[in-house]
Amino acid sequence: MSTQHPSENEVLPSGKTIIRQFAKDGSLFIESHNYGAIDIGISYTFRNGVKIEETYISKGRLVSRKGYEKARINYPDMPAPDAGIEDWGKDLLRDLRAQQKQRKLETEKRLAESEESSFPRPTSTNWLRVIAKGKAHLIMFASRDWKILARETSLPNGRN
Numbered sequence: 001m002s003t004q005h006p007s008e009n010e011v012l013p014s015g016k017t018i019i020r021q022f023a024k025d026g027s028l029f030i031e032s033h034n035y036g037a038i039d040i041g042i043s044y045t046f047r048n049g050v051k052i053e054e055t056y057i058s059k060g061r062l063v064s065r066k067g068y069e070k071a072r073i074n075y076p077d078m079p080a081p082d083a084g085i086e087d088w089g090k091d092l093l094r095d096l097r098a099q100q101k102q103r104k105l106e107t108e109k110r111l112a113e114s115e116e117s118s119f120p121r122p123t124s125t126n127w128l129r130v131i132a133k134g135k136a137h138l139i140m141f142a143s144r145d146w147k148i149l150a151r152e153t154s155l156p157n158g159r160n
Contacts, residue, residue, distance in 0.1 A: 015035055
């Protein structure tokens with residue numbers, strides 16, 4: 001039994017793509033409006049012809065209704081979101097941020113309680129702790145110039 005839904009695609013002169021998927025009974029199931037490789041997008045889900053859900057995308061990522069509205073300023077022909085529909089993306093993103101924050105705190109706690117944290121602390125800030133393959137190494141520099149590396153997008157290999 002196929003789960004594929006018949007669909008139709010429409011590309012507007014502005015570059016916007018509208019994709020519609022239909023249920024087996026011919027009613028609209030999903031409609032999405034997108035630009036590019038989802039520079040911005042909105043997707044509607046329907047049940048029995050009634051819109052039940054909206055999903056917002058910006059720069060290829062799930063965003064809240066507020067994030068979509070902010071990005072939509074640059075795309076005047078993108079549809080406005082429906083404030084009457086629950087913004088499930090906002091709740092999901094909030095929960096995800098809380099989970100990431102909790103994981104970060106747990107990681108910092110584990111590191112503080114681990115053997116890696118038993119290195120002697122130098123009196124200056126010209127040191128760097130590197131953990132590789134389960135082993136921790138303390139690297140001390142003659143000066144604090146190494147901190148410039150933190151702003152580099154790639155590390156120089158020292159042969160130039």
